[in-house]
Amino acid sequence: MSEQRTPHEVPDVAGLSIAVLGGTGDQGRGLARRFALAGHEVIIGSRSAERAAAAAGELGAGLGIRGADNAAAAEQGDVVIVAVPWEGHRGLLASLEGPLAGKIVIDCVNPLGFDKKGPFALPVEEGSAAQQAEAVLPRSRVVGAFHHVSAVTLLNPEVEKIDLDVLVLGEDREATDIVRALAARIPGFRGIYAGRLRNAHQVEALTANLIAINRRYKAHAGVRVTDV
Secondary structure, eight states: OOOOOOTTOOOOOTTOOEEEETTTSHHHHHHHHHHHHTTOOEEEEESSHHHHHHHHHHHOGGGTOEEEEHHHHHHHOSEEEEOOOGGGHHHHHHHTTTTTTTSEEEEOOOOEEEETTEEEEOOOTTSSHHHHHHHHOTTSEEEEOOTTOOHHHHHOTTOOOOOEEEEEEESOHHHHHHHHHHHHTSTTEEEEEOOOGGGHHHHHHHHHHHHHHHHHHTOOOOOOOSOO
16 A cells, blocks of 8 residues: 655755746846755746846856756746746746647736825736746646745845745646645745635735735735644
C-alpha cells in the first residue's frame, strides 16, 4: 500500500527552472531574485529582451538570472510566473497560449484600482485574474499564488527571511503541491492550499486591504494562517 502524504509534505522542486513574465517590474524582479537565491535557474521575461537582460543584470551577475522576451521566457521555464500589470494580462497570456501549453502557470496578478479613497478591487468578467488566465490558457495548469508578497521586502538585500504564508489556489492537486513546494524554497515562506480557482477573487482583492494596512502603519504586511 502506498503511503499518503501529510498535508504539509511537498515534492522536491529544486531542479525546476522558473520564468517570470513581467519580470522587470518590482514584484517580478523580487520573486526572480528570491528564487535565484534559492538555487533555481531563473529567466526574466519582458516585451523587450534588452530590458529583460538589463533587469537581470541589475539583480546581480552572481545570481545567474538571464533575460529574454516574454515568448522565449515562456518557452524556457519549467514553471512560469505571471507578474504583469493587470491592464496587459489577458492580451499577453492570449499571445503565449502555445508556449504555455502543458506548463504550470502561476498567476499573482491583482486587479486593483486606486482613487482618492485608496486601493480597491476591480471587477473581472471571469471572476478573478486567475480565472481569466484559466479561460485564456485552457491547455495550461493555472495556479494562483504569491499575491500578498511585498516587492520592497523581496528586493531588500538586508532581509534574509520573510515571515509569510503564500495562499495557493488551483484545480490540479499536483500543480498546487508543486507551487506550495516552490513557495517553501524561499526562507520564511510557507505554501498553504487555499481552495479552487473560484476562490481566487477574494485572495486577489485582499491585496487592497494589505496596501491600506501598509500605508496606515508604514509596514510591509503579509498573511499568516493560524492553526495549520
